[in-house]
Amino acid sequence: MKKIALIAGAILVATTCWAHLPEGLLRAAVQFPAGNEPIIDSNLADWDVVTDAYLITHEDLTETVTGLGTERDAADLALRGFVGWSPNTNKVYIMEDRYDDAVWVGDHTWDNVDGRGSGCSGNARDFLEIQIDGDHSGGQFNSWKDDNLTQEEKDILHGQQAQGYGLRPNGRYAWHKTYEHALPPFGDAAFTCTNGPGEPGNFYAEYMYTPWNDLRWTDVPNSVQHILTEGEIMGFNFTVLDSDTGGGYDGYWTLSGDTNSCHHADFLSDFLLTPIDPDIDWSSQNRGTAVEDNTWGQIKATFAE
Numbered sequence: 001m002k003k004i005a006l007i008a009g010a011i012l013v014a015t016t017c018w019a020h021l022p023e024g025l026l027r028a029a030v031q032f033p034a035g036n037e038p039i040i041d042s043n044l045a046d047w048d049v050v051t052d053a054y055l056i057t058h059e060d061l062t063e064t065v066t067g068l069g070t071e072r073d074a075a076d077l078a079l080r081g082f083v084g085w086s087p088n089t090n091k092v093y094i095m096e097d098r099y100d101d102a103v104w105v106g107d108h109t110w111d112n113v114d115g116r117g118s119g120c121s122g123n124a125r126d127f128l129e130i131q132i133d134g135d136h137s138g139g140q141f142n143s144w145k146d147d148n149l150t151q152e153e154k155d156i157l158h159g160q161q162a163q164g165y166g167l168r169p170n171g172r173y174a175w176h177k178t179y180e181h182a183l184p185p186f187g188d189a190a191f192t193c194t195n196g197p198g199e200p201g202n203f204y205a206e207y208m209y210t211p212w213n214d215l216r217w218t219d220v221p222n223s224v225q226h227i228l229t230e231g232e233i234m235g236f237n238f239t240v241l242d243s244d245t246g247g248g249y250d251g252y253w254t255l256s257g258d259t260n261s262c263h264h265a266d267f268l269s270d271f272l273l274t275p276i277d278p279d280i281d282w283s284s285q286n287r288g289t290a291v292e293d294n295t296w297g298q299i300k301a302t303f304a305e
Contacts, residue, residue, distance in 0.1 A: 020138075020235055020270045021256040027083070029271045030054045031230065034088035036282050038095065040206045042190040045286040047082055047095045051279055056081040056255065061240065064259040065252035076101050077242050077251065085228050085273050091187075092228070094207040094238065096128055101200045102244045103193055133162035133235030133265040134211025134226030142175060142263035160215050162235065162265040165189075165207065177217040186210045186220065230275050235268035237261040 030050050032038070038046045058072050058079040077100055084093040133141075141162040144154045159176035165187070166175065174182035181187060187209040195201025211234065214224035228234070239261065242251035252259065260267040 020136075020266065020268050021258050021261075022269070025270070026233070027056070027236075027269060027271045028054050028274050029092070029234070029236070030082060030084040030280070031274050031276050032084050032086045032088075032093065033276060033282055034086070036285055037086045037089055037091070038084070038093050038206055038208070039287065040188040040190045040208050042192040042204045042206055044095055044097055044204055044206070049280050049282060049285045050082050050084070051277070053277070053279075054082050054084075056083070058240075058253065061253040061255060062257040063251050064254050064257065066250060068251060074099075076244075077240065077253070079240060079253075081238070083236060083271060085234075087228055087230065089208075090225060090228050091208050091210055092132055092134075092234070092236070094128075094130060094205075094209075096191075096203070096205040096207075096238075098203045098205075098240070099201075100203060100242065102198050103195050103201045103203055104198060104243050127166050127241055128205065128207075129239040129241065129262060130165040130207060130209070131162060131235075131237045131261055131265070131268055132165075132209055132211050133268055134228065135161075135213050136233050136235050136270075137161055137213075138235065138264075138266040140264045156216075159212075159217065161213065162268075163209070163212060163215060164262065165209060176215075178220065180220045181210065181212070181215060181217075181223075228273055230273055232273045234271050234273060235265050236271045237268040 036046075056079070058074060058077055061072070061079065063069055063071070078098065080097040082093075082095045084095075085091070086093070131141075139161060141157070141159055142164060144157070149157075155177055159174070163181070164175040165182055174187075182189070187207075189205065189207045191203065191205035193201060193203055211226040211228060212223055213226045216223045237254065237256045239255065240251070240253040241249045242253060243249045254261055256267055256269045258267040
């Protein structure tokens with residue numbers, strides 16, 4: 001009931017927008033007060049105070065490539081996630097707490113930028129793809145097939161008005177000509193695995209990204225950021241790529257429900273940038289640095305039935 005009330009009330013104060021996917025659904029991004037923003041270290045404890053009004057699980061995902069659709073199996077993949085934002089840092093924050101029966105994240109050539117990928121090895125297959133359209137303007141931002149555009153024009157447009165991110169070998173976190181904007185001070189990511197390659201285990205990750213209205217990969221520092229503002233709607237999607245073998249993926253689990261979200265912002269989901277939630281006790285937030293043992297993987301069975 002809290003989640004429904006929060007979203008229904010938010011529509012009244014939201015800025016003008018048009019529907020994305022799923023149609024008619026407005027999700028909520030929790031606002032972090034100044035000083036309470038997550039530390040990007042893969043310790044998920046600083047998200048514990050966030051209530052279930054903002055919770056996203058595997059039950060919210062739709063598989064759009066292999067034909068599974070909504071045939072979800074928590075024994076194969078269980079997810080707990082949150083999306084947040086901060087007007088103080090002008091960043092979007094994402095938390096991923098995942099159990100997988102065969103985790104394939106990372107790569108043997110991973111260069112471990114700032115020590116941000118610990119305990120993970122094998123092939124980069126089970127990772128989160130993230131797309132952000134800060135000003136909710138929609139439009140294509142990747143994968144043009146228009147012969148009227150030169151390759152140089154496509155390169156300029158790639159990621160210019162909406163951006164895509166994901167874990168890849170060699171510390172690359174962005175789907176563009178450069179990944180400077182996906183590393184500090186503009187962005188960051190950290191993750192931890194509890195298993196060997198292809199074994200069942202837990203994957204914990206935190207992500208932080210700056211939204212851009214006009215990202216020029218040749219001049220990131222002087223590109224135009226989108227200023228996140230309370231009450232606005234942003235376009236956002238994430239997709240869990242699930243592989244059971246470390247080769248091709250066996251599931252393409254999207255939040256928006258459309259594969260086209262990987263390259264066209266019209267197919268992202270709508271997220272409200274919410275006000276400070278009085279039901280969240282930020283004074284009790286855990287800002288520790290150790291990954292806790294009491295994790296989502298241990299309670300995944302609650303979704304198995």
